[in-house]
Amino acid sequence: MTPEAAGLPVGLNRRVAGLRRSEVASLAGVSVEYYARLERGTIAGASAGVLDAIARALQLDETERSHLLDLARAADGIPTSGRPRRRTSKPSPARVSLQWALDSITDAVAFVRNQHQDLLATNELGNAFYSPVIGDGGRVPNLARFQFLDPASRDFYPDWDLFAEMCVSIMRAEAGRDPYDKGLQDLVGELSTRSDVFRTLWGAHNVRTHGSGTKRFNHPIVGEVSLAYEELVITADPGSIMMVYTAEPGSPSAERLRLLGSWAAEHTAAQP
Secondary structure, three states: OHHHHOOOOOOOOOOOOOOOOHHHHHOOOOOOHHHHHOOOOOOOOOOHHHHHHHHHHOOOOOOHHHHHHHHHHOOOOOOOOOOOOOOOOOOOOOOOOHHHHHHHHOEEEEEOOOOOOOOEOOOOOOOHHOOOHHHOOOOOHHHHHHHHHHHOHHOOOOHHHHHHHHHHHHHHHHHOOOOOHHHHHHHHHHOOOOHHHHHHHHOOOOOOOOEEEEEEEEOOOOOOEEEEEEEEEEOOOOOOOEEEEEEEEOOHHHHHHHHHHHHHHHHHHHOO
């Protein structure tokens, strides 16, 4: 963040492009010594008012502000939500009723993933759409492992660099909500060891939420599609979300998604 963005004079002989520690402390209304402690990670006991003031001073967006508060609550030993999260490293299968809900979505790609990026369940179209991720079976498919460890991801995601940054930023936000999640710790350790790109992005400490937006994919069967996505929180399963991808009605992507649905139905019917 630059001094200009904060409304401060630039001055001469600045040794840093961003704000000085003293400038952030002044904008937040705290002492330089106290702010320096927070920078070093001594955040336990910081009041919500102080954290809000720092968030305003640094012009954090809502996701970044929530991440800061999550870190403070974790340091104080306070749960980040009213429901305890499951800390098992083994993913649990989706409930039957949740699978029924997914199966009722027939014209869109729908799937459920957990905070570890495990793909827990899909509808029929989602199973066909994410066939490059799911592969031939074996262990539970994982979106982060596919992103960073499978060369096929660079074909599937035309905007691979953007997808990689999004994936890591979402995982970093999840880690802030529950720093003691062993499953997530194990996944981060594995990817950090095996992927230089992941290790660099993880070290950047960027955070974001999925929310909604548009993504491009290059599917091996129907080619390139542009899909709008919506993230839906599953309140019965803390940490799990449902993602729904749809195409603009009447667009080439909608036609290609329809063709993929027909292919998936024929492929399923042909199986013994």
